Amino acid sequence: MLYERVYLHMAGIVRTLTKKLFISLNILLALCFLTACLVPYLHPARWWPVGFVGLLFPYVAILLFFYLIFWLIIKPRLALLPLFCLLAGWQQFASLFAFHFNKNQFSEVKIDPQVRVLSWNVGSMSGASKNKEKQKHARTEIADAIIKSKADIVCLQEFSHSSTQGPQANNLGLFKNDYPWHFYSQDYSRRQGFYQYGSVIFSRYPIIDSGKISYPGKRSESLIYVDILKAKDTIRIFTTHLQSFRFNDSDYQDMEKIKQQDSALFNASRNLYKKMQLAFTRRAIQADIVRGYTDGSPFPSLICGDFNDVPTSYTYSRIRGNRQDAFLACDFGIGRTYIDIAPTLRIDYILPDHRFTIHQFDMVDEDLSDHLMLLADLSLKK
Template structure:
C-alpha cells in the first residue's frame, strides 16, 4: 500500500468525481426539478454512477490500496440505491387463481412507422399478450389496430387524442369496469387514465399513467453538436413538466378511496423526484419481486427502468417479470399481486 503512481492519481481523481456525483444523487428524490432542474438531470445517470463506483472499488481492492474506502463509503451510504439497481428475488408459490396479474406495456403505436424491421411483429405481439394473458393490461402510445388480437378482454377503457394519428392510453381487463375517466395534462398529448374494476368483493382503482417524454433517441450513434448543446435544456424542461403532471395526478389519486394500482411509463427513473412523489408509501413491484436490472427501455448505454407498477399496502406482491421481447422500444413488465 505504497504511494500512488501518477496514473493511479489520475484514476483516483476520476473516482473522486464520480463518487461525489453519486453522493449528490442521493438527494435527488427530494429536490424539485422546478427549483433545481440542473440537479434533477443527474438522476438519469445514477445506474452508470453506481456501476462505475463498484468497478473503482474492485480496482482499488485488487491494487490493495486504501483508496477503495472512498467508493465503499459512498456505496454504503446509499446502499438502498445500490440494492434497487439489481434485484435477486423469487416468486412466491401462490395459487394463480388468488393473484391479479397486471401488465404494463408502451407499445409504441404498434410499430406504425416500421421502426423495427419485423413483418411479423404485430402477430408476435398478439401471441405474446395472449400467451401471458394478464388480467389487466395497461398500454401507453396505444392506437386501435385490427391486427392486434385483444378479444380475451371483455372490458376496456381507452382515451385517444391527435388528429392525424389517434393514439393514447388504454386499459384492458377481464374484470367489469364500473367507472372510468381521464386526467388531462395541459399542452401535451400525455395523460393519465383510470378504471375502477370489480373483482369479487373488491373494487380496485387502476391508473395508467404516461408522463412527458424527453424524446431522447436511444439508438442514435452519436448526438450532433446541436443535440449535445440542447440535451440538458430539453431534459430539464421535461422534468419540470413531469413535476406539474405528477402534482396534478396526485390531486386526483389522493381522493381515491379504493385499493389502488398505478401502472405506467414514467419517462423517469426510480432515482428521481417524480418517481419518489408518485410512489409515496406505495410498493414498487420490481423492488419486491423483480430480478436483474429490470431494464424496460431500449437504451444501449446502460439499463434504464422507467416503466413502473406500484400497488398500495392492501396488496401482497407475489411475482414480477420483465420480458425480453423486442416489439417496441419498451419492454413489457408484469406483476402478480394478491389482495390481502
C-alpha cells in the same frame, strides 16, 4: 550516482502526482455520486440538471466500487471515502437493484383469487420493425401476445386506434372478445377519429367507474383510472405515459455523432440537452399530479405505466412513495424495460399499494415494441 538520484527524484514526483490525481478523481466521483443520491429529493422544475446525474447513478456506483477495491489494495485508509459514499447511497441501491437470487420462473397458471396485471408500451401498435409490411401485421401480433398472457387487467401506453379507417385500424376491436370492458384516454384525435392515440385499460372484470386527468400542455397525455369489481372487492387501476424525451431519427443520429466525436458534436449535444431538460421538468410536474390523485384513492390501488424515468429519479420516487415495486419484490438485478440506448433503463413499472400481495412478476420481450411487456400476479390481503 547522480543519474540514479535524479531518476529516484523524478519517480517520486510522478508517484506523488499520480496519487493526487487518483485522489482528486475519487473526490469528484464521490461528489457526483452523493449528488445522485439527492436526486429523488430535488424537484427538476427547480433543479433540472440533477436529472442528468440521476441517469448516471449505476455507472458512477460501479466506478466507486472499483475505487474501493483499488484503495483497499494500494492504501486501505483511503478506501473509507468510496465506502462511505456507497453506504450513503443504500436507498438508491434499494430502488435500483432487486435482490431475489432465487427468482422462480413465471408460471402461466393463474391461481384464484389472484389477478394478473399486464403493462406495456406498445409503440402505436406498429411493432419494432422498420419494415412497412411487417408493421401491418404487428397490431394483431401484439394483441395475440397480450391475450396469450392470460392477463385480467391490461394497461397499454402509446395505443393507437381509428374509428373510421375500418377493421385494419380498429385496434380496440382486437380485444373485445377477451376483454369486455375498457377505458381509452384518446389524448390525441385527428380528423374526427381517423387517428386516435393515448393510454387504454382493458379488463375482464366489470368497470364500474373511470376517470381521466389531463396533464398541462398542448401535447401532453393524461393519467387515467378505472375501478373494477372483482367478487365483492373494488380495485382502482391507474395507468399513464409520462413525458418522453421525444427522440426522433435525427436525435439518434446526433447520438452517433457524439459517440464518434463528429465535427457537429456541439450542435448535436445542445439539441439533445434541450430536449432532455424539457422532459425532466415536465415529468416532475406530471409526477406531482399523479401522486396527488393516487394518494386520494378510496380503494386498494396500483399504478402501471411508462414513466420514462429511472428508479433513481425524482419522478419514480415521487410517484412510488411507500408503494411496492413488483420488480423489486420478485426479480433480480437492475432490470431493463426499454431496450434502446442503454442497458440500465428500467422506466416501466407496476406499483401496487401495500394492501396487495405480489406473487410473481416477469418482463417479457416479444420483439414487438422497444419496451418489454410487464406481468404481475397480485391478490388483495384479507
